Amino acid sequence: MPDIQTIGQGAQDYLATKHSARERALPKSRSAIRLCANAIRAAHRGEVEQVTRLLTDAGALLHEMANDLREHLDIFYAGFVADAQKEYAEAALTAALIQRTPLPMPGELGVEWSPYLNGMGEAIGELRRYLLDRMRLGNMDGCEALLADMDEMYNVLITLDFPDAITGNLRRTTDAARGILEKTRGDLTLGVSQARFTETMTQLDSRLQSWGRAGATDR
Numbered sequence: 001m002p003d004i005q006t007i008g009q010g011a012q013d014y015l016a017t018k019h020s021a022r023e024r025a026l027p028k029s030r031s032a033i034r035l036c037a038n039a040i041r042a043a044h045r046g047e048v049e050q051v052t053r054l055l056t057d058a059g060a061l062l063h064e065m066a067n068d069l070r071e072h073l074d075i076f077y078a079g080f081v082a083d084a085q086k087e088y089a090e091a092a093l094t095a096a097l098i099q100r101t102p103l104p105m106p107g108e109l110g111v112e113w114s115p116y117l118n119g120m121g122e123a124i125g126e127l128r129r130y131l132l133d134r135m136r137l138g139n140m141d142g143c144e145a146l147l148a149d150m151d152e153m154y155n156v157l158i159t160l161d162f163p164d165a166i167t168g169n170l171r172r173t174t175d176a177a178r179g180i181l182e183k184t185r186g187d188l189t190l191g192v193s194q195a196r197f198t199e200t201m202t203q204l205d206s207r208l209q210s211w212g213r214a215g216a217t218d219r
Helices: 004-045 048-068 080-099 113-136 143-158 170-218
Strands: none
Touching (some): 004 048, 004 080, 080 113
8 A cells, every 4th residue: 555655745746747737828828818819909900911820829829728738627627728718719700700701610719619609709899899990980881791790699699598607607798798789789870870861961062062053153
């Protein structure tokens, strides 16, 4: 039978290995989240090449984290890996929606379904920001398509009625997305109405000026 010292040494070796794996993975999670935030900002600015580079770097870090924790699944599922995966999914989905390219699946991104779906819910908020920026610049093109995408994503999320322990509190993300969607729908409706009113008034003003010039010529 092993003596107490042998047991103690075994525990020391095991926990030291697990701690080392966590210490390697944790900074990568933080770096990946930072890269994803920068990728979202680049997507809003239309910097396609920058988005691709940042997402590639973030994806590489997520892959390294998975390797670091391959034999320590309790740490892998402790939370910080899922946070990084969620941010990665959010950034990838936001970029794809803005660039009008096919949406990547969880397997393509190398993330679990739960963080992927929560990332989709967070992407609805980023689309609202992008849509409002376009409206402020007077560019209404594509805004209704973006709202339709937001609506479709929400309709998917609302059907996933499973316990929070399985979905990673997806219900809370979905509830927040509903409020964002409704506010965006109201803002876009008002913006479209104002744009149409402005266009009508501009056309009317142009006609009045044309009639005025025609009347002055007749005199």
